[in-house]
Amino acid sequence: MKEELKDVLGSPRNFIEEEIENDINAGRVTKPIHTRFPPEPNGYLHIGHAKAICLNFGIAQKYRGKTNLRFDDTNPTTEDTEYVDAIKKDIKWLGFDWEDREYYASDYFEELYGYAVKLIKKGLAYVDDSTADEIADAKGTPTQPGTLSPYRNRTIEENLQLFEGMRNGEYPDGARVLRAKVDMSSPNMHMRDPVLYRIKKEAHHRTGDKWCIYPMYDFAHGESDSIEEITHSLCSLEFRHHRPLYNWFIQNLEIFPSRQIEFARMNVAYMITSKRKLMRLVQEGKVKSWDDPRMSTISGMRRRGYPPAALRTFCDKVGIAKRENLIDMALLESCVKDELNKTAARLMVVLNPLKVTITNYSEGHSELLSIVNNPEDESMGSREVSFSHQIYIEREDFMIDAPKKYFRLAPGKAVRLKGAYIIEYEDHVLDQNGEVIEVKCKYYPDSKSGSDTSGVKAKGTLHWVDQSNTTEIQVNLYDRIFTDPTPDSHEDKDFLEFYNQDSLTVIPTAYAEKAICEAEVGRGIQFMRKGYFVKDPDSDDQKLIFNRTVTMRDTWKKLQAK
RNA sequence: UGACCCAUGGUGUAAUGGUAACACUACGGUUUUUGGUACCGUCAUUCUAGGUUCGAGUCCUAGUGGGUCAACCA
Numbered sequence: 001m002k003e004e005l006k007d008v009l010g011s012p013r014n015f016i017e018e019e020i021e022n023d024i025n026a027g028r029v030t031k032p033i034h035t036r037f038p039p040e041p042n043g044y045l046h047i048g049h050a051k052a053i054c055l056n057f058g059i060a061q062k063y064r065g066k067t068n069l070r071f072d073d074t075n076p077t078t079e080d081t082e083y084v085d086a087i088k089k090d091i092k093w094l095g096f097d098w099e100d101r102e103y104y105a106s107d108y109f110e111e112l113y114g115y116a117v118k119l120i121k122k123g124l125a126y127v128d129d130s131t132a133d134e135i136a137d138a139k140g141t142p143t144q145p146g147t148l149s150p151y152r153n154r155t156i157e158e159n160l161q162l163f164e165g166m167r168n169g170e171y172p173d174g175a176r177v178l179r180a181k182v183d184m185s186s187p188n189m190h191m192r193d194p195v196l197y198r199i200k201k202e203a204h205h206r207t208g209d210k211w212c213i214y215p216m217y218d219f220a221h222g223e224s225d226s227i228e229e230i231t232h233s234l235c236s237l238e239f240r241h242h243r244p245l246y247n248w249f250i251q252n253l254e255i256f257p258s259r260q261i262e263f264a265r266m267n268v269a270y271m272i273t274s275k276r277k278l279m280r281l282v283q284e285g286k287v288k289s290w291d292d293p294r295m296s297t298i299s300g301m302r303r304r305g306y307p308p309a310a311l312r313t314f315c316d317k318v319g320i321a322k323r324e325n326l327i328d329m330a331l332l333e334s335c336v337k338d339e340l341n342k343t344a345a346r347l348m349v350v351l352n353p354l355k356v357t358i359t360n361y362s363e364g365h366s367e368l369l370s371i372v373n374n375p376e377d378e379s380m381g382s383r384e385v386s387f388s389h390q391i392y393i394e395r396e397d398f399m400i401d402a403p404k405k406y407f408r409l410a411p412g413k414a415v416r417l418k419g420a421y422i423i424e425y426e427d428h429v430l431d432q433n434g435e436v437i438e439v440k441c442k443y444y445p446d447s448k449s450g451s452d453t454s455g456v457k458a459k460g461t462l463h464w465v466d467q468s469n470t471t472e473i474q475v476n477l478y479d480r481i482f483t484d485p486t487p488d489s490h491e492d493k494d495f496l497e498f499y500n501q502d503s504l505t506v507i508p509t510a511y512a513e514k515a516i517c518e519a520e521v522g523r524g525i526q527f528m529r530k531g532y533f534v535k536d537p538d539s540d541d542q543k544l545i546f547n548r549t550v551t552m553r554d555t556w557k558k559l560q561a562k
Numbered sequence: 563u564g565a566c567c568c569a570u571g572g573u574g575u576a577a578u579g580g581u582a583a584c585a586c587u588a589c590g591g592u593u594u595u596u597g598g599u600a601c602c603g604u605c606a607u608u609c610u611a612g613g614u615u616c617g618a619g620u621c622c623u624a625g626u627g628g629g630u631c632a633a634c635c636a
Contacts, residue, residue, distance in 0.1 A: 013575095143564040195633090198634035214634095238630060327573070331586045335586095376600095416595050461597090526596085552598050556597045559597080
C-alpha cells in the first residue's frame with residue numbers, strides 16, 4: 001500500500017489525511033482506502049452534505065480508493081424511495097460517481113440480525129421488557145451513573161428465544177428491545193447499554209413487511225461499514241461519543257476494523273441545514289419548493305445557478321478541522337463568480353429600461369454588430385447584435401444631476417455603448433410626474449467598436465438592447481433568505497423571524513437581446529454589468545424565466561454608499 | 563456540576579519544537595470598450611497565567627471561553 005501510493009503520500013492537507021497516511025505508513029490499512037457517503041433517505045441533500053460528499057469522494061480519489069453510496073435506511077417511519085432518487089441525482093450533479101456500489105443498510109438486515117445473535121450468545125446483549133420511559137430513567141444523567149435493568153441477567157437461551165420472538169412479530173411495538181450489555185456507569189452515555197433493536201411493525205421502503213424489528217443507528221452504521229470494509233468512516237463531531245461503542249462492536253463481533261474519524265461540520269452564514277427547518281420554509285410558503293433558488297439544498301443551489309465545480313472548490317477551500325466555524329457567504333459567492341467568469345457567455349439584458357433615441361442615426365435603418373461572447377475565453381466565439389435608431393439602456397445609467405465620479409450618461413457626457421458606438425447626451429424628455437422617459441443622444445459614426453477613429457473619450461461603457469429587436473423575459477432577483485447570519489441560533493426567537501421579505505424580487509418584463517433564446521437550463525450566463533443568471537426550468541416557449549445566481553462586484557455602489 | 567472535543571487576523575484553513583503562510587472580506591492603487599476580470603499593496607506580538615527547552619502557535623499544568631453527550635432518530 002505504502003509503495004503504491006508513494007507519490008501522493010507526504011503532503012496531507014488536513015488532519016484526516018494525516019491520520020490516513022499514518023495508518024498507511026504504519027501498515028494498519030493493507031487494502032485501498034475506502035470511504036462511504038451514508039445519507040438517510042428522509043430528506044433532501046443540503047450544503048452540509050455537499051461538504052461530506054466532496055470530502056469522502058475527494059479522499060478516495062486522492063488515495064486511489066473507492067467510495068460507496070450507502071443509504072442508512074433503518075427507520076421505515078421517516079424514509080422513502082422518493083428521497084433515494086433525489087439524493088442520487090444530487091450526488092451525480094455534484095460530479096461524483098459511486099459506480100456500482102449503491103448499497104443500503106437494509107440489505108444487511110439479515111447479517112445484522114446474525115451479529116445481534118452473536119452478541120447474545122457471548123452474553124453481551126439482552127432483551128429488555130422495560131418501557132421507553134423506564135429505560136430513559138434508568139440511564140442516569142451525565143453526572144450520575146445509571147442503574148441496571150431488572151432484565152439484564154436473563155439467560156442466553158431466554159434472550160435468544162425472546163429476540164427470535166421479536167423478529168417473528170410476537171410482541172407489539174415498544175414491548176421489548178434488544179440492548180447491548182456494556183457499562184451502565186460509564187461516563188459516556190452511549191455506553192450505558194444502548195438499544196440495538198426496536199420493534200416497529202411498519203413497512204420498509206425496500207424490505208416491505210419482511211421485518212418488524214429494525215436496528216438502531218449505532219448498531220447498523222458501524223456494522224455496515226465493516227461489512228463493506230470501509231477503511232475510514234468520516235462523520236461529524238457529534239458522533240465523537242459514539243466512537244467507543246463503534247469500536248466495542250468491532251472488537252466483540254470480531255469484524256473488519258473500520259476507523260471512525262470525526263470532523264467539524266460546516267456552517268455557512270445565512271444558510272440553514274436543519275431538515276426540519278428547511279421543511280418549514282416550504283410548508284409555510286416562505287419558498288416555493290425544496291429546490292427554490294433561495295434554499296440551501298443542493299437542488300436549490302442547482303436551480304440558483306451555482307455550478308457544481310464552484311461548490312467543489314468551495315468545499316475544498318473551506319478545509320477540514322475540528323473547531324466550530326461559520327463560513328462567510330462571500331467565499332461561496334467568490335467561488336461561484338470565479339467559475340462563472342471563466343465559463344459564462346456574456347449577454348446584454350436591460351432590467352429597468354429607459355428609451356434612448358439616437359437622433360442622427362436614420363430611422364428605419366439597422367445594422368448587425370459582432371460582439372465577443374466571453375473575453376476570458378476566445379473559443380466561445382462571438383454573436384451578432386442588432387443596433388438601430390432607438391435603444392434601451394438601464395434607467396440607473398442616466399442621471400440629470402450627476403456627481404463628478406458618475407461615468408455614465410448625463411447632460412454633457414458621452415458614453416460607449418458596449419460593442420457599438422459612442423453616444424453623447426443632447427436632451428431628455430420628462431413625463432407629467434417629472435420622470436425621465438426618454439433621452440436623446442447623437443452618435444459618432446466613426447466610433448464603431450473595434451474601428452474607432454473618432455478620438456472621442458468615453459469613460460463609461462453601458463449595456464443596451466435594440467428596441468426593435470428584443471426578447472422579453474422574466475427575471476427573478478434573489479437575495480439572501482435570512483436577515484441574520486445564524487437565524488437558528490437565537491434561543492428566544494424563531495428562525496422565521498429572520499426571513500428576508502425581500503429575498504425575491506420579480507421583474508415581469510426585462511428586455512434581452514435575441515441571443516438569449518439559445519440559453520440552456522443549467523448553463524450560467526452573464527447579463528453584462530448586472531450579474532450571473534441562469535434559465536429557470538419552469539421556462540417554456542411562451543415565457544423565458546431567468547434566476548439571478550449572484551450579482552457582479554459593484555465598486556460604484558460602494559462608492560455611492562460613502 | 564461529570565466526561566469528551568476545541569481555541570491562530572473580520573472569516574476559514576496552514577505552519578508537525580527553529581521565528582506566523584494561503585484564501586476570502588475590507589481598504590488603497592494599476593490596467594480595462596463590463597465601475598466586471600486581471601495585477602500590485604495594506605491589515606496578527608497565535609485566549610490567559612505558569613512551566614519544560616538554547617528556542618513554544620506547537621509539549622506540560624491550571625484557568626477562561628466555546629461546543630458535544632442523557633431519542634425504542636440518524
